[in-house]
Amino acid sequence: MKELFAFIEKHSFILLFFVLQIISFILIVNFNEPQKSQYGAVSTAFQGKLHSVTHKITQYFYLEFANRRLVEENAKLYENQEFSQYDNAVNSSVVEDTEYEQQYEYIPAKVLNNSINKIQNFIVINKGWKQGIQKNMAVICPTGIVGVVVRTSQHYSLIMTVLNTNFKVSTRFKNSGFYGSLSWSGQNYKLATLEEIPLHAVIKNGDTLVTNSYSNLFPSGIMVGTVESFYQNDNFFSADVLLSTDFKRLDYVYVVKDLFKKERQNLEGAE
Amino acid sequence: MEFVGKYIIRFVVLMLLQILVFNNIPAIGMISPYLYVAFILLLPVSMSPSLVLLMAFATGFIIDLSINSLGVHASAMTMMAVFRPKILDIMAPRIGYEANNEPLMSVFGFGWAARYTLACVAIHHIMLYFCFTFTVENISFMFVKVLINIILTVLIILITEKFVIKK
Known part of the structure; x- marks a missing residue:
């Protein structure tokens, strides 16, 4: 206290000056319109700046709290996520039309287990017979074909993928219509082999291959892959096909339900 | 007492001159000399700076009231x-100020008085125009205006000192 008085006494002149200047300043901004508005503009900007700076500083001290809260919130969100819950619903959409009759329904499913490095590769999806999945249904994904259902349980299904030496599917060239049989040699997960292409077929590298309807398995026109290279094999052409489906990154697939399957099977079986 | 009376008379005369004459120059806005600052300028050298400060504030405040x-x-x-x-x-x-020295032209000469007046008036006017505008916009125009008024005020103060205020 003593030092304070000593300080005031020592610097009384300068302190008096500042007091008088502050009084003047207050008078100016209170009784002069142009200065008042000028001061208002500046002080508003200053207050805004000050507020943003203090907010930044105080925010930092709340980070830990915010972090903890976010972690809790995250855990809750994980619990609500699809992968935490079993989906009983069958989200197939049916188009009602008199001219076109719905032939295929698509049941979305998530891939739970996947393998690509065996000779016989299978994937497991989270939909089973409870959702209407049956043996021999086709499975596709947005980029191409995936495989065929070989076994179902109540909630899960086992799918034999294209990457299985037992898998065979009839495909055709999208532009020329020639068809061949696609199988997998068991080596490269990106490449499959297309065999039994007639010698008079005009093929070139990069030709697109799609499914055809001969097999009674896939809907017609689903993307399979593109021709990587081809060579003559006895009386046929054979081609290496670059599969359009990336089996390493399978996530969601659609199980194709053919509503006319039984009808066609009965007809073909009766023949 | 005679000493104080002299300053009171000087104060009243300068204030009246400022308020009645110089504040009413037709070309207002561009030319406005402030003769009244001479009152503070010509206070005795040995006077307490704090007292001068208070008097300066009071003088300015009265002028503010008038305009x-x-x-x-x-x-x-x-x-x-x-x-x-x-x-x-x-x-x-070089020898320092004597007691009761007044910063007058008649005491220290014209050159000294001119420099002293110019320094003080320049500070006053620059601060004055800053307080009037509160911005640094139009700085070149303001600079010209301030310069003209500084010269004008200094001239009027020096003329007053030369012919009116004697020792």
């Missing part, structure tokens, strides 16, 4: 008064 610009002249005057001791220090003659 309805509360705080503007008071601020400029205190700014000038705070630098006055420093200026006097710098401009002190």
